[in-house]
Amino acid sequence: MRFVLFYGPPAAGKLTTAQALSELTGIPVFHNHITIDFAKTLGLDFDAPLFWELVDQTRLNTLKFAAQNGISLILTYVFAAGDDEPYIYQVKHLVESQGGQMDFVRLHCPEPELHARIGNPSRKALGKLTDGDILKQLMSEKDFLHKISGVDSLEFDTTQSTPEETARQVAEKLELLQVTL
Template identity: 30%
Template sequence: MLQGIENMKFVMIFGPSGIGKETIARQLASQKDWRVFPQHLAFDIASAVIGFGNDGFEKYQRDICLNALKTLHSNKVTGVVFTFCYVSKASDYFIQGLLSLLDEMQVVGEFFRINCELEEHIARVTSNGRKNTNKIQTEEYLRHYLQRFDFGESIPNARSYALDTTSMTPEESANAIAAKLRT
């Protein structure tokens, strides 16, 4: 077992880009005094170093995330809210490594799939808050992205909750997640 605290909380909020995962994660982490680790940071680093789609990209990105979680655990962080774009089958290599690491650290992961109605998703993606980022910002790109990838599946071998955030604020969404967390 890795050294650290055995009761670190690990919460994954997953779903497609632009749906509000990181905003909800920041709200939840603020309420709990936990850390936020958005997976897109590792994606950006791997893209800069390896190049998206090139051989070794997925492994490099996975290693960044898993090493960060090991460090957070060994630094006795009480909780981590991790955001992730789970794509059925394509993300399973990452998930296998994550579940193995959580098991090794004796940390129980809790998984929440976020979704919302398309019109609300479009409004979130095209909001001013996403301007000047390298994230999806147009309705056209979002529609293409949602057609290309399957975000509707839950993570295999992990109990997941689904949360429709269409009419919820980030605070309400974080509260709904917090209410389902194991103590």
């Protein structure tokens, strides 16, 4: 079973590309907002430690269930270098301990393009960050622009191709077109 993690800054095109990859491969998408939206239903404050504890545990339990049952998944994640490596290594270990394979795909684009995309109506419909001022603040506080250290990642500038073209390249490079569920 395969677990493909699309990571990068907000508005880099992770979910759109993940959905295009899912269309090509039949592998379902487990995007990061599924667990965030779940935690919000309990009325927890987004900035509270309990919120993120629930999000992380829900994600880990879901990944463990999928891995134990041979279910491949495409994942999305807003990765902040220096903050998120321990969690990513935990996910990688969990998947590999169950016989799965983790593949990492870093999506990025120039910061002005992130700001141009942040207000996209599709982002609002999914409850994602749409405020350019908040993105600017986050970009000044977090390092969203670097790859995950210690793992090999495919890398794509999402201004250079459409989500469908990027997904096709990912599928070919990772030999995912032969993956069956």
